[in-house]
Amino acid sequence: MATINVQSPNIRYTEESIEADYEYENARCVKDDKTNNIKVYPMKSVITFRTMRKVPRTGLMLVGWGGNNGTTVTGAIIANRHQMQFRNKEGTVKANYFGSITQSSTVMLGNDPNGKEVYVPMKDVVPMVNPNDFVLDGWDISGLNLADAMERAKVFDINLQEQLRPHMESLKPRKAVYNPDFIAANQSERADNVVSIQDKWAQVEQIRADIRDFKKKNQLDTIIVLWTANTERFSEVIPGIHDTADNLIAAIKRNESELAPSALYAVASILEKSTYINGSPQNTFVPGLIELAERNQVFISGDDFKSGQTKFKSVLVDFLVSAGIKPCSIVSYNHLGNNDGYNLMAPKQFRSKEISKSNVVDDMVNSNQILYGQGKSHPDHTVVIKYVPYVGDSKRAMDEYISELMMGGRNTIVVHNTCEDSLLASPIILDLAILAELCQRVTFRVHNSNVETNFQPFNTILSLLAYLCKAPLVERGANVVNALFKQRSCIENILRAFIALPPNNNLDLYFKCSDRNEWYEELKQPILKSKNLEQSIAPPFNGVMSGH
Numbered sequence: 372m373a374t375i376n377v378q379s380p381n382i383r384y385t386e387e388s389i390e391a392d393y394e395y396e397n398a399r400c401v402k403d404d405k406t407n408n409i410k411v412y413p414m415k416s417v418i419t420f421r422t423m424r425k426v427p428r429t430g431l432m433l434v435g436w437g438g439n440n441g442t443t444v445t446g447a448i449i450a451n452r453h454q455m456q457f458r459n460k461e462g463t464v465k466a467n468y469f470g471s472i473t474q475s476s477t478v479m480l481g482n483d484p485n486g487k488e489v490y491v492p493m494k495d496v497v498p499m500v501n502p503n504d505f506v507l508d509g510w511d512i513s514g515l516n517l518a519d520a521m522e523r524a525k526v527f528d529i530n531l532q533e534q535l536r537p538h539m540e541s542l543k544p545r546k547a548v549y550n551p552d553f554i555a556a557n558q559s560e561r562a563d564n565v566v567s568i569q570d571k572w573a574q575v576e577q578i579r580a581d582i583r584d585f586k587k588k589n590q591l592d593t594i595i596v597l598w599t600a601n602t603e604r605f606s607e608v609i610p611g612i613h614d615t616a617d618n619l620i621a622a623i624k625r626n627e628s629e630l631a632p633s634a635l636y637a638v639a640s641i642l643e644k645s646t647y648i649n650g651s652p653q654n655t656f657v658p659g660l661i662e663l664a665e666r667n668q669v670f671i672s673g674d675d676f677k678s679g680q681t682k683f684k685s686v687l688v689d690f691l692v693s694a695g696i697k698p699c700s701i702v703s704y705n706h707l708g709n710n711d712g713y714n715l716m717a718p719k720q721f722r723s724k725e726i727s728k729s730n731v732v733d734d735m736v737n738s739n740q741i742l743y744g745q746g747k748s749h750p751d752h753t754v755v756i757k758y759v760p761y762v763g764d765s766k767r768a769m770d771e772y773i774s775e776l777m778m779g780g781r782n783t784i785v786v787h788n789t790c791e792d793s794l795l796a797s798p799i800i801l802d803l804a805i806l807a808e809l810c811q812r813v814t815f816r817v818h819n820s821n822v823e824t825n826f827q828p829f830n831t832i833l834s835l836l837a838y839l840c841k842a843p844l845v846e847r848g849a850n851v852v853n854a855l856f857k858q859r860s861c862i863e864n865i866l867r868a869f870i871a872l873p874p875n876n877n878l879d880l881y882f883k884c885s886d887r888n889e890w891y892e893e894l895k896q897p898i899l900k901s902k903n904l905e906q907s908i909a910p911p912f913n914g915v916m917s918g919h
């Protein structure tokens with residue numbers, strides 16, 4: 372573990388917190404559509420971030436705990452906690468968290484005196500929960516204990532399963548709220564562990580009681596609830612039911628039929644002040660639910676883990692469009708043979724997935740009007756998913772990208788990806804919970820000489836987690852960003868902001884100087900000038916947007 376100590380008057384370390392004064396710079400543009408003249412105003416805000424240092428004892432409750440992701444994430448935590456090693460045909464494998472951005476990726480902190488880059492694990496930038504310390508619990512409509520459910524999932528090598536079995540046999544999912552109308556009919560085969568209560572508000576009360584019971588028994592400081600259960604069909608959004616928080620609660624109490632189990636879990640979590648994360652594509656976050664989360668100041672985040680094909684797409688299309696090459700046809704086939712694929716055979720559940728996968732290139736396409744005009748054209752984009760039981764969790768994704776090159780040229784890229792789906796999704800589950808917990812400990816104050824400001828938490832909708840989501844939910848009015856490296860740099864740079872470091876700009880100007888000697892002198896004497904916070908705010912902007 373790296374220990375980082377930022378030497379600056381703009382950071383204050385106390386036993387309780389890290390307080391960092393940060394200059395946030397961007398630019399506002401005002402475009403005259405008639406003349407195509409764009410006036411650009413560089414803007415600056417000063418913000419103090421406060422990160423509480425004590426990492427709480429954190430519980431993670433999974434809806435769908437007995438599924439492939441639920442058992443895989445549980446097994447991975449236990450294997451890492453006990454530093455297990457196991458043999459497969461390649462040799463010995465040590466437990467690790469590959470695929471987790473917080474645990475297995477690094478952040479560039481700065482340059483050493485010779486100008487070389489210094490990297491640290493992302494998890495060391497500010498205090499974060501160690502995934503080994505998560506206390507786990509959850510619900511599943513299938514009552515298999517976690518060891519048997521792990522065997523059913525067929526994800527881990529057998530030698531690892533044998534080591535994990537004694538640790539997982541005693542883990543049993545809580546009885547779940549089940550509504551066969553929302554997931555595929557074929558799932559009823561495994562539904563032997565469901566609450567017998569039919570009244571929907573009583574079901575919410577039962578989930579709330581489960582959360583409280585888990586918290587009390589394990590003396591937890593905080594609990595994060597995450598949906599990794601089957602993909603539900605989209606819920607019809609009905610005025611009077613889903614539109615406001617009050618209507619939603621009243622509709623549950625009236626036992627309205629168009630209320631998905633995921634909505635009931637989310638309402639229960641919010642009322643218990645537990646962050647709720649949606650790892651599947653369905654539209655759990657209807658307007659009434661968002662309002663309820665806002666009212667209770669609870670974080671929500673989603674939708675749908677961005678694990679394989681879509682993650683790759685959000686890199687490749689970004690690369691093509693930003694290179695000035697025009698993707699015109701994107702066709703994505705998948706086949707998989709796990710229970711997720713079995714559920715997605717049903718047209719309504721597949722439709723949820725199709726919607727979630729379909730908008731992923733929009734922000735990249737919209738960023739380049741040279742290629743696509745003013746929103747007039749869009750690449751053809753088709754997604755097909757087939758269930759092939761034999762391949763189990765080892766999902767196949769085949770993609771064809773056809774792009775236009777200069778002078779009518781065609782560029783066809785074909786990608787074939789084979790991998791265990793749940794080994795991609797499980798580290799994402801960990802990152803979602805780790806980063807959400809961190810956000811619960813961060814508040815910030817926007818300095819403004821015109822008004823008194825206080826420390827505030829992040830917006831209820833945690834778009835910071837967009838990197839991990841296929842169809843990111845964003846704050847009202849915010850831009851939806853799918854491009855993967857923009858999403859990643861948002862996480863990296865906000866972590867840097869928490870310790871008063873500027874965003875990574877990748878300019879490396881020192882090396883670009885023809886005379887490095889002068890530059891090097893400056894590096895040796897870092898500027899340690901305290902900022903006068905209130906005075907450094909940008910003046911009101913044109914009467915339209917005042918100093919944001």
Ligand SMILES: NC(=O)c1ccc[n+]([C@@H]2O[C@H](COP(=O)([O-])OP(=O)(O)OC[C@H]3O[C@@H](n4cnc5c(N)ncnc54)[C@H](O)[C@@H]3O)[C@@H](O)[C@H]2O)c1
Nearest residue numbers: 435437438439440511512547600601602651676710711796
């Ligand atoms: N790479 C990935 O694995 C990946 C990527 C993106 C999204 N997802 C989504 O994550 C979810 C889980 O994937 P999985 O492979 O673990 O699927 P899975 O089918 O193996 O697991 C889902 C579990 O949810 C349980 N379940 C269903 N309804 C429930 C309810 N109302 N309450 C409690 N439990 C319930 C099922 O019994 C099952 O054990 C799916 O919706 C999938 O689309 C997975």
